Amino acid sequence: MxxxxxxxxxSTQAAEALDIEAESAILVDAETGKVLYAKKPDMALPPASMTKIMTEYLVHEAIEKGKINWDTTTQISDYPYSISADPSFSGVGLTQSKDYTVRELYDAMAINSDNATTIALAELIAGSEGEFVKMMNKKAEEMGLSDYKFVNSTGLNNASLRENVPKGTDPNANNLLSARSAALLAYNLIKDYPSALDVSKVPSATFDGQTIRNWNWMLPHDPKNASSLQQFYYEGIDGLKTGHTDLAKYCFTGTANRNGKRLISVVMKTESEPARFQQTAKLMDYGFQRFEKKEIFxxxxxxxxxxxxxxxxxxxxxxxxxxxxxxxxxxxxxxxxxxxxxxxxxxxxxxxxxxxxxxxxxxxxxxxxxxxxxxxxxxxxxxxxxxxxxxxxxxQRTVEKDNWFMLAIGSVGGFFGGLFSTVVDTVKGWF
CATH class of the missing domain: 2.60.410.10 (D-Ala-D-Ala carboxypeptidase, C-terminal domain)
Structure with missing residues (x-):
């Protein structure tokens, strides 16, 4: 008690309005966890490939627990192969009967947002994507995510998976996350496994002899290969995950570090691919320019x-x-x-x-x-x-208990003091 x-x-001051053109948005200080801005942060929306942040977390956790390591190899089953071979999913193109390392699969997932490699990792860790989905939801509960539902490891619509819908999930369901939950998920990934940023900040890499590119336009892309993206470059950005489906529209969970100050932002359901980065830049500018870490007390x-x-x-x-x-x-x-x-x-x-x-x-x-x-x-x-x-x-210091003699003197003094007062009052009553 x-x-x-x-x-x-x-005292108080008036707040300045910040107009973010997204259905939902949030800005968080990554060190203290302080929310600096929020717009409908608890609205659960399809996160599309931002779902993969949870898959990334569980890969790192499996490595930490010794279940797998970065050099562990696996082959591609029929399910992720069918996703990879489908041009509508625009994957990296996987080969069956070939060994892929966890590092190769993870890089393709985190850099290129590849769906097939994501599923292959889920199967490697849990045996099936259905079992992996259970792990995702359990971890979300452990993290204290407030608004979420995971039905697959990738962020694709379950309906598009057809006969490969993860066991135990609704064939017509979609993953759901609120901006607050997406930010908390990113917060946990960065806090527990900061090395994840070493991959998310890579603009392009080589996979299976081909160049794969990061969908995060705010990274410093090589102007020779992506000059049109230079307008979106934002100093300090080193992650984290884009997302897009017709239902989710354009989403982005971003993080940037400037002068030791790291921010995490989420925008959900923006209207275009450029818009998700423009609105993220607006959030980041607000955080870096208007807030400062101070010792208050x-x-x-x-x-x-x-x-x-x-x-x-x-x-x-x-x-x-x-x-x-x-x-x-x-x-x-x-x-x-x-x-x-x-x-x-x-x-x-x-x-x-x-x-x-x-x-x-x-x-x-x-x-x-x-x-x-x-x-x-x-x-x-x-x-x-x-x-x-x-x-x-x-x-601020130790106070010892008084010794028994002094306590006794105090008690006796209190007794006689009370007795003397009683006698005085009685005598006064005689006159």
Whole structure:
């Protein structure tokens, strides 16, 4: 149980509107998880090939667990081969009865968004795409994705898979993700497996003797081979995944790093291929230009007039409390003053008089300091159940329990003091 004590005053400023031409969009600081902008972020929409971010995550996880490694080889079954051979899916063109390494298949998936290599990886890891889909949904639940449904590993419409629809899924279903869930998925991939960016940032590569190209136009493509794409180049972009189907329209989960500040953006259901990159650039500009990471409250911060907590039966009557660590946040210009601190003391550590009982150890957690923001445009944090941001409040020194003799003297003194007061009151009553 926590007891609230005091909140420091704050002020407000008007928020600036940002017009993003997408059905749904979100912008997140990749270090703190702070959501900097959101437009209908919880609307579940088809993510198309952005689905492959989850497949990428599960490949990295399988490698981490030792189930496979980058040099593990596999051959192509009839299902991914049929997808690869179908020109409507515009794949890299796979060969049966040939060994492909996990690295080769992963690169084709992450760089060229190839569907057949994605399915081949799903089959390698789980035995079948149907079993892999179960893994995808389980992992989504573990991550705390709020709006999602995975029915295949690629992001294709299930109906287009015909007889190869993953077992246990609806033949007419589509994968679904909200912008918030897509951003949280990307956040987890980058946090847990940052090496994924080493592949997603590659503009082009060689696969099976052919050149494959990245669909992310914001990367620094070679002007000799893709001069028309140079207009979309964005400094710092190194991922992450495009997506397109007729139903999903044009989507993009992007990430960029400038001067140590990494942002994650998602735009869903934009009207054209150029639009998804133009709207992403608009989001990124907003984040990089208008927000700055600042230390709002330093380590050892104390609320005025609330730095001392009374101590019962201790060698000292009070102990100072302060924040265990500093609090930093991505702050929009002019908004730092809108942050305040609210103390919550642990009631289990207080007696009926609201005092701490000695002994108290230096560094002992006494409660929490809640960080309160009361400015405009507060979109919270990307992680699940992060409605409040708190820092531990700890005792700044040790207060030993008073010895038995002094406690006894205090008790006796209290007894005789009370007795003397009673006698005085009685005598006064005689006159």
């Amino acid at each position: 926590m007891a609230a004590i005091l909140t420091q005053p704050f 330093p380590k050892g911060y104390q609320l005025e007039d609330q730095s001392d907590i009374p101590v019962a039966k201790g060698k000292e009557d009070t102990v100072q409390i302060a924040t265990k660590e500093a609090f930093s946040a991505m702050v929009k210009e002019g908004q730092a003053e809108n942050y305040s601190v609210k103390y919550h003391l642990n009631k289990d550590k207080l007696n009926k008089d609201g005092k701490l009982s000695a002994p108290v150890e230096k560094g002992e957690k006494i409660g929490t300091a809640e960080i309160v923001y009361d400015g405009d445009g507060d979109y919270g944090y990307i992680y699940p159940n992060a409605d409040k941001q708190t820092i531990d409040l700890t005792a």
